[in-house]
Amino acid sequence: MLLVIDWPLIIEKLVLIIIVVMASLGIAMYTTFAERKVAAVLQDRRGPNRAGPFGILQPVADGLKLFFKEEIIPNFSSKFLFILGPSLAMLTAIMTGAVVPWGDKITLFDREISLQIADVNVGILYVFAVVSMGVYGIMIGSWASNNKYSLMGGLRAASQIISYELPMGLSLIALLFVTGNLSLKEMVLQQQAGLWNIVYQPLGFLIFLICAFAECNRTPFDLPEAENELIGGYHTEYSSMKLGFYLFSEYINMFVSSVIMSTLFFGGYDIPFVNEANYDPNWMALFGVLALMAKAVCFIFLFMWVRWTIPRFRYDQLMNLGWRVLIPLALFNMLLTGALVLLKENNWHF
Amino acid sequence: MSITEILFWILSALALGCAIMVVASKSPVYSILYLIGVFFAISGHYILLNAQFLAIVNIIVYAGAIMVLFLFVVMLMNLNAESEPQKNRYLQFAGLISGGCLFLVLVSAIARSESAGNLIQVGGGGSGLIKNLGMVLFNEYVIPFEISSVLFLSAMIGAVVIGKKN
Numbered sequence: 020m021l022l023v024i025d026w027p028l029i030i031e032k033l034v035l036i037i038i039v040v041m042a043s044l045g046i047a048m049y050t051t052f053a054e055r056k057v058a059a060v061l062q063d064r065r066g067p068n069r070a071g072p073f074g075i076l077q078p079v080a081d082g083l084k085l086f087f088k089e090e091i092i093p094n095f096s097s098k099f100l101f102i103l104g105p106s107l108a109m110l111t112a113i114m115t116g117a118v119v120p121w122g123d124k125i126t127l128f129d130r131e132i133s134l135q136i137a138d139v140n141v142g143i144l145y146v147f148a149v150v151s152m153g154v155y156g157i158m159i160g161s162w163a164s165n166n167k168y169s170l171m172g173g174l175r176a177a178s179q180i181i182s183y184e185l186p187m188g189l190s191l192i193a194l195l196f197v198t199g200n201l202s203l204k205e206m207v208l209q210q211q212a213g214l215w216n217i218v219y220q221p222l223g224f225l226i227f228l229i230c231a232f233a234e235c236n237r238t239p240f241d242l243p244e245a246e247n248e249l250i251g252g253y254h255t256e257y258s259s260m261k262l263g264f265y266l267f268s269e270y271i272n273m274f275v276s277s278v279i280m281s282t283l284f285f286g287g288y289d290i291p292f293v294n295e296a297n298y299d300p301n302w303m304a305l306f307g308v309l310a311l312m313a314k315a316v317c318f319i320f321l322f323m324w325v326r327w328t329i330p331r332f333r334y335d336q337l338m339n340l341g342w343r344v345l346i347p348l349a350l351f352n353m354l355l356t357g358a359l360v361l362l363k364e365n366n367w368h369f
Numbered sequence: 370m371s372i373t374e375i376l377f378w379i380l381s382a383l384a385l386g387c388a389i390m391v392v393a394s395k396s397p398v399y400s401i402l403y404l405i406g407v408f409f410a411i412s413g414h415y416i417l418l419n420a421q422f423l424a425i426v427n428i429i430v431y432a433g434a435i436m437v438l439f440l441f442v443v444m445l446m447n448l449n450a451e452s453e454p455q456k457n458r459y460l461q462f463a464g465l466i467s468g469g470c471l472f473l474v475l476v477s478a479i480a481r482s483e484s485a486g487n488l489i490q491v492g493g494g495g496s497g498l499i500k501n502l503g504m505v506l507f508n509e510y511v512i513p514f515e516i517s518s519v520l521f522l523s524a525m526i527g528a529v530v531i532g533k534k535n
Contacts, residue, residue, distance in 0.1 A: 100398070141499060144425040151433025155405075158437070162398065162444045170444065177441055181434065201499060 104160020
């Protein structure tokens with residue numbers, strides 16, 4: 020018996036995967052440029068402006084520089100794990116894009132194509148699983164470097180990510196009480212029909228936002244690479260494109276978590292104040308993608324704004340914030356949401 | 370062969386190969402990495418059985434949390450093949466016998482169970498979907514479920530108490 024394979028479906032998904040991966044890489048590339056420009060604006064200087072008009076070719080130059088740098092693998096490191104570290108960091112950063120609904124359906128060549136790679140019915144848990152895998156890239160790389168500063172950075176990253184996963188999960192549980200659904204696509208459709216989830220879950224969103232900062236190792240939570248204590252943190256020994264992978268994966272994580280936050284709390288590809296059903300669906304799908312990107316860009320700007328405004332936490336402050344403030348707050352939010360949902364189900368009677 | 374069958378064989382080979390490497394590899398760090406591979410292969414099997422919730426939770430809890438802690442401890446203790454104390458030969462022998470006994474019990478238990486014939490229903494039924502799972506857990510088995518959660522809570526408090534001792 021020969022294999023029965025739905026070739027058009029496979030080709031369609033393959034094209035979608037390539038577009039999503041390339042787009043995340045391209046956006047991450049220009050996020051590095053935007054970060055330097057935003058930093059420049061906040062510090063009242065010009066920023067990179069030499070390569071091309073307005074310095075627009077700067078990320079290309081940076082990438083080329085990283086490619087042509089000498090590649091050094093320390094003698095006492097375990098070579099396989101040393102290479103595995105940045106590869107895993109990159110892989111887990113890109114994997115989340117698989118369940119994000121980038122837009123509505125479009126119709127091409129008489130085929131309805133959903134702008135989502137996989138509509139998994141446990142989508143949000145998948146995101147959470149990938150986030151929890153993200154720590155391996157840093158841990159393995161830091162251990163394989165065989166360097167005390169790297170190991171310190173790796174351990175800091177691991178404990179920080181594990182600690183902040185808990186309030187993140189608790190705030191997601193409260194969100195699930197409201198939506199009653201784990202599929203990201205269904206969540207967007209619900210928000211399109213009704214109000215955005217931010218209205219129901221303002222506190223949950225705040226907790227999720229803080230945890231997203233911590234999970235991406237961004238300032239004020241960038242202790243794993245605190246350069247004035249740990250040299251370069253977990254990537255002290257890395258050079259050339261392997262270092263580039265680590266730096267790049269941080270920007271991809273930032274982009275993906277911005278998209279996830281837009282999808283969960285800000286309506287995803289929903290265009291506010293516009294009834295999509297009244298217009299041509301193909302154009303509306305396209306504009307939906309643009310709306311999602313616009314929301315994501317706002318979040319990316321927030322990430323940068325915070326980075327260049329707020330100084331780094333001390334390590335004990337970081338742990339106190341996670342365990343003594345965010346977890347009780349998230350638990351409170353969860354209980355409150357649960358009580359309100361229960362009351363609503365009983366038509367506001369006790 | 371259908372795609373599910375091909376996937377089943379690939380995942381089985383992956384799970385068994387990784388499981389053997391967990392025992393065979395010299396460095397504990399590599400053992401842990403292979404164990405993570407085993408968990409992923411098993412999650413793949415869960416997906417083939419249409420139990421997506423179980424698959425993802427298996428990855429979140431085992432591969433994402435427990436294995437990170439394993440890795441954490443191994444990295445801090447910096448175990449190496451050279452510095453590891455050589456085990457007593459009698460101990461190795463005892464380990465072999467006890468492991469073999471466990472294997473025998475497991476094989477016989479699986480072989481004699483009534484559902485041995487219909488263990489594998491690839492992609493069949495929605496019993497693993499989160500909706501049905503929740504219904505069963507919170508209707509039929511609500512008391513055992515709550516008791517086990519209290520057990521977890523007490524274990525957590527116990528860990529905090531031990532940690533606070535000094």
